[in-house]
Amino acid sequence: MLKDSPTESRFVSRISISLPEKLLVELDSMVGDRGFQSRSQAIIDMLHKSLMEHRREFGQDVMVGTITLYYKNAVPGLQKKIADLQAVHIDEVISSLHIHLANNETMEVILVQGPASKLQDIADEMITCRGVISGKMQLIAALIPPLHPLPEKSSKKG
Known part of the structure; x- marks a missing residue:
C-alpha cells in the first residue's frame, strides 16, 4: 500500500535503478x-x-488541492461566471482567494476537495472560460478535516 507522504513510513525498502x-x-x-x-x-x-x-x-480518491486561474478582468461576465461555478460546486469548493494584478488581470486560487475526477471536471469548466489566460489544478492525497459538523436531523416531530 502506498503512503500519502513519503515521510510517514517507518520502514524503508531499498531498490536499485540503472540510469544513463x-x-x-x-x-x-x-x-x-x-x-x-x-x-x-x-x-x-x-x-x-x-x-x-x-x-x-x-482514481476516484477524495483529494484536496487548488485550482489556480489567471485571467483578464475586462472580459464581460467572467468574474461572475467563475463565482457562479464555485456556487454550483459548493460541495467541492472550500474557499477562494483572488488578487488583482497589473494590466487589469487577476489571479484566483480556489481550494477544493472531492473525488479527483470531479475536481478535474470543475477545473476544466473554469479553465476553459473565455478570458482565462491560464489555469492549473494541483491535488494531493490528503483531506481537510470537517470544520464544523452539521447537527444530526431528528426524526421526531414535536
Whole structure:
C-alpha cells in the first residue's frame, strides 16, 4: 500500500535503478540546485508527484488541492461566471482567494476537495472560460478535516 507522504513510513525498502550517465549528471545537478539532501530524497519527491498525478488521472480518491486561474478582468461576465461555478460546486469548493494584478488581470486560487475526477471536471469548466489566460489544478492525497459538523436531523416531530 502506498503512503500519502513519503515521510510517514517507518520502514524503508531499498531498490536499485540503472540510469544513463547523462540522466545521472542531470539528477545530481538538480539535487544540488534544489537543495535535496540526497539522490534518494529527490527521487522520492519525483515519485510522489508522479503517483499523485496518476491517482488524479485514474482514481476516484477524495483529494484536496487548488485550482489556480489567471485571467483578464475586462472580459464581460467572467468574474461572475467563475463565482457562479464555485456556487454550483459548493460541495467541492472550500474557499477562494483572488488578487488583482497589473494590466487589469487577476489571479484566483480556489481550494477544493472531492473525488479527483470531479475536481478535474470543475477545473476544466473554469479553465476553459473565455478570458482565462491560464489555469492549473494541483491535488494531493490528503483531506481537510470537517470544520464544523452539521447537527444530526431528528426524526421526531414535536
